[in-house]
Amino acid sequence: MKKFYWLIICLTAGFVLFFIGTPVHAAKAIKVGIVDCYSGPPSTYTNDVRDAFKLATDKINEKGGVLGRKIEFVTRDSKFKVDIGLSAAKELIMREEVDILMGTINSSLALGISDLAKKEKIPFLVTFSKSAKITGEKGHRYVFSMNENTIxxxxxxxxxxxxxxxxxxxxxxxxxxxxxxxxxxxxxxxxxxxxxxxxxxxxxxxxxxxxxxxxxxxxxxxxxxxxxxxxxxxxxxxxxxxxxxxxxxxxxxxxxxxxxxxxxxxxxxxxxxxxxxxxxxxxxxxxDTPENKAFAKDFKDAYGRYPKVGALYGYITATFIAKAYEKAGKADTEKFIDALEGMSVDSPVGPLKMRAYDHQVMFPxxxxxxxxxxxxxxxxxxxxxxxxxxxxxxxxxxxxxxxxx
Amino acid sequence: MEFTSNITFIALCQQLLVGLSRTTILFIVASGLSLVLGVLRIPNISHGSLYMIGAFLTYSISTFFGGGPTGFWLAMILAPLSVALISFIMERGLFCHLYEREHLMLLLFTFSFMLVFGDVVKIVWGSDYRSLSPPEIFQGSVSVFGLPFPRYNLFLLVIGPLVALGLWLLTNKTKIGKISRAAAVDREMVGAIGINVSWVFAEVFVIGCFLAGLGGALVAPTQNITQGMDHSIIIEAFLIVIIGGLGNIWGALLGALIFGLTDSVGILVWPQFAIVFPYVAVVIVLTFRPKGLLKSVW
CATH class of the missing domain: 3.40.50.2300 (Response regulator)
Structure with missing residues (x-):
């Protein structure tokens, strides 16, 4: 009987060690879910956002990622339709369990996902929708605008x-x-x-x-x-x-x-x-700065074309994500948002600041x-x-x- | 009335000329649609898609031959012919088996073609915009009544009457024109006197679609060639055909004139609300002449 007792103790100890051990060996990646229109004319703009985002995350991951985690991303095509995009965003939250949402060029969809992000308490980093409502009238704690807007x-x-x-x-x-x-x-x-x-x-x-x-x-x-x-x-x-x-x-x-x-x-x-x-x-x-030249060269080497404005949005979004997690010190949504507020990053167009009050990047x-x-x-x-x-x-x-x- | 202050007689004349060049494109596309509608009784919704394919082919053929004037003129001829070939395959392969079906079935069938062609264009040409320059002699503008007028639009003003004349000769002076008019009225009778009606239908369908391709080729240098151009043109073409009288080619001409001119004059007279002018014209026409301005063959 005593032998059996010891076996249980050993097994339990083994399990405990195993579970403590795993996070150290294979840290869960930070997952970004991008919902955007990749079919039809808007893809001229959105492909650059995605490609530059990938360029930036690849570079970050090569250096070991942030907080020992890699940044991964998945994309979903909204086909410029609000209903398709919204259900894709829900699917990304529930099945893919993304930490951050990103996109989209369609303003109605961006406002829809922004509402969802507020309910689900998931940060939503808007790229390319130019509606001023996103960080203005309809702004909230979980939404950020990574591009200029109509105002x-x-x-x-x-x-x-x-x-x-x-x-x-x-x-x-x-x-x-x-x-x-x-x-x-x-x-x-x-x-x-x-x-x-x-x-x-x-x-x-x-x-x-x-x-x-x-x-x-x-x-x-x-x-x-x-x-x-x-x-x-x-x-x-x-x-x-x-x-x-x-x-x-x-x-x-x-x-x-x-x-x-x-x-x-x-x-x-x-x-x-x-x-x-x-x-x-x-x-x-x-x-005409070395930073911009280097970025344009990297982008052209990787994709065989010159970066357009979307590339800047994709690149700085990745940069902001990485820097905010580093500052937060751990992968926690609320700490991430606190870190992002008022943060400045270096970009191809010089330092850019995320205004704390309305979560709008202050683009020149x-x-x-x-x-x-x-x-x-x-x-x-x-x-x-x-x-x-x-x-x-x-x-x-x-x-x-x-x-x- | 603030908005009337800038309207001078010269501006009005110039605006009418601009409207006429737009009318040319509308007439060419709508007359093809009307021809098919009148003779074959097919409301061909994929007509707009053939127009879009015509525009894309013009771009591709022109760039294939180096983008110079030779490429441009070859494209102007080859693109509508290729569209005609596509339509010939469509007609012989599929439509010719369906003439006995109801209109609704044919309508759905052509609608499915519109979706298929839309995706084919996306696969072949991708989702980027394409832009084609007219040859050197049509670039820039000339001064008409002291205001600038694009040279390419002058070219369109010449083409329009030529196409109208060609269609008149075709329907009134050629055998196929006469047979097709007869077949439109009574198909069985024409068949009974020993004429192969099926081939007449094929020829008319191909001519109608050739016109769609020609419209696409002519419009290519004036706008960006992109997915979605099929939707906007097909709505306008149907409206023109309806106000002109279904199946009547001269009705299509009249309808295109009304649509094109109210549009351009509306822009001059009341620019904030210019979008509604052609549609208001359509409503007025249909209120007083519900069957269209000219005799409908239906």
């Missing part, structure tokens, strides 16, 4: 345009939340910075408008000093094409957020119009003019002016006001 674009556009002598403006854009948000943002801020500006008129077209020629000829016949074009995503390309065909850019200067971005200029090749005023968060050739914005370049087949941005992050950001009072609503 920031509006402030940046206004700050840049205020330096020009134009007075009589025409406003045109997508008849859709993004278009109206950008246009209102630019106009409201421009009016504050330069009270003598006048609005001659507005034109609004449907998203996916096939032919912009009649809109452009109608705008030109009103003879404005400059035009604010609030169009986004896939409409930028045909708009710029029509602008070149009608000679719009040669007659009236116009501003379009993302006009100088590689995602817009690349598909047009040398067909893109010159002299268009644009703003962007990232150019692989600007700022680069305003430039499109110009043909001798070394590339696509146009590049020149005369780039940096509009610093704190000028671009909505004030904390504005956020407070939006959240009170």
């Amino acid at each position: 920031m674009a509006g402030k940046a556009g206004a700050a840049g345009l205020a330096k020009h002598p134009y007075v009589r403006y025409w406003i045109a854009g997508d008849d859709y939340e993004y278009g109206h948000a950008i246009a209102d943002g630019v106009w409201k801020n421009l009016k504050q910075l330069k009270p003598d500006v006048q609005k001659l008129g507005e034109s609004w077209w449907k998203v996916g408008e096939p032919d912009f020629t009649p809109y452009i000829t109608a705008i030109l016949s009103a003879k404005p000093d400059a035009v604010i074009v609030a169009t986004g995503g896939r409409d930028c390309v045909p708009f710029l094409k029509a602008a070149r065909a009608t000679g719009f850019n040669k007659q009236v200067p116009f501003y379009m957020h993302t006009a100088t971005e590689l995602s817009t200029l690349m598909p047009l090749g040398s067909e893109a119009p010159e002299g268009v005023i644009g703003t962007s968060n990232y150019h692989f050739y600007f700022p 914005m680069f305003m430039g003019l499109t110009k043909k370049s001798p070394e590339h087949e696509f146009l590049m941005a020149t005369d780039i002016v940096t509009i610093p992050g704190d000028v671009v950001m909505p004030t904390i009072e504005e956020i407070k006001k939006a959240r009170c609503k």
Whole structure:
């Protein structure tokens, strides 16, 4: 009987040792679940986020990961549909047991996942949705924005345009939340910075408008000093094409957020119009710093293409995750969030800070003019002016006001 | 009324010209749809997909031949012909067995083709945008009434009447045109006098789809070639066919003119709400002429 007793003790001791031992040998990886649209036109933007995220996590994992854990990620295609994306996010939480959610380019889906993240208490790092509601009106403890939003674009556009002598403006854009948000943002801020500006008129077209020629000829016949074009995503390309065909850019200067971005200029090749005023968060050739050069080179070596703006978002998201876990000292969600608030990281565009109050990364914005370049087949941005992050950001009072609503 | 201040006579004329060049594309696509609808009685929802394939093929053929003027002109000819070939296979392989079925069945069948073609385009060309430049002589703009007008749109203004003339000659002066008009009215009678109706149908279907391909080829240099161009065009083409009178090619011309011109003039007159103008025109036409402006063959 005594022998049997000893056997039980030995077995129990063995089990206990085994269970204590395992975490040391095979630490569970930190798992990130990315829900984004990987089919259809938006994938031009989202593939860069994912690829740069992978580039950054590979580098972190090579050095042994964070807290002795590796960073892993899984992706789910939302097909740009809110219901598919939401169920994918739920599946990632329940079956894949992800620690962090990330994505998505679709603003309605981003807001939906943000609600889910709040309920499930899982951090959600938004990449590419430009709705200002994410960190504004609908902001909460578990959601973070890793890219600029419409308010920031509006402030940046206004700050840049205020330096020009134009007075009589025409406003045109997508008849859709993004278009109206950008246009209102630019106009409201421009009016504050330069009270003598006048609005001659507005034109609004449907998203996916096939032919912009009649809109452009109608705008030109009103003879404005400059035009604010609030169009986004896939409409930028045909708009710029029509602008070149009608000679719009040669007659009236116009501003379009993302006009100088590689995602817009690349598909047009040398067909893109010159002299268009644009703003962007990232150019692989600007700022001309060793950090940016190294990042662009790594990305190009890995994927055979130049990094677009999405690559910056993916890269800094991985960097923020790794640094926040390190600072938190252990893999705990609440500690991770506390660490992330107010944290700064080094990035290809210089140090970036995560504002503690609204969880918005304080991106600087680069305003430039499109110009043909001798070394590339696509146009590049020149005369780039940096509009610093704190000028671009909505004030904390504005956020407070939006959240009170 | 703030919005009327910038409307001058010149601006209006120019806006009408821009509208006419858009009308050209709409007419070419809608007339093909109308032809198939009138003779074969097939509401071909995949017509828009053939238009999209035409545009993608134009891009691919043009870049294959180096992207210069030669490539462009070859693409303008070869892309619609390739679309015609695809439609020939569709008709001989599948549609010709289904003419006796109900319209609803045919409608669902063409709808499934639209989905299949949409995915085929995604597999072959991927999800990126494509953009094609017109040859050097059509780039940039010329001054018309002192305002800039894209050269390529002038080219479209020449093509439109040519296609209309060609269609008129085809339906009125050729044997196949006459037979197809007769077959549209009474298929059995035409068959009874010893004409192979099935082949007439095949020819008409191929001509109709050729027009879709031609529309796609012509539109390629003016916009970005992308998935989803099939959906927007098919809705507009059906609206045009309906207001013009089902199956009537001249109805398609009239419908395209109404649609294209209200769109462009609306943009000048009331730019904030321009989107609704062509649809308001459709509603007005259908309220007063529910069967369309011209005689419907249905």
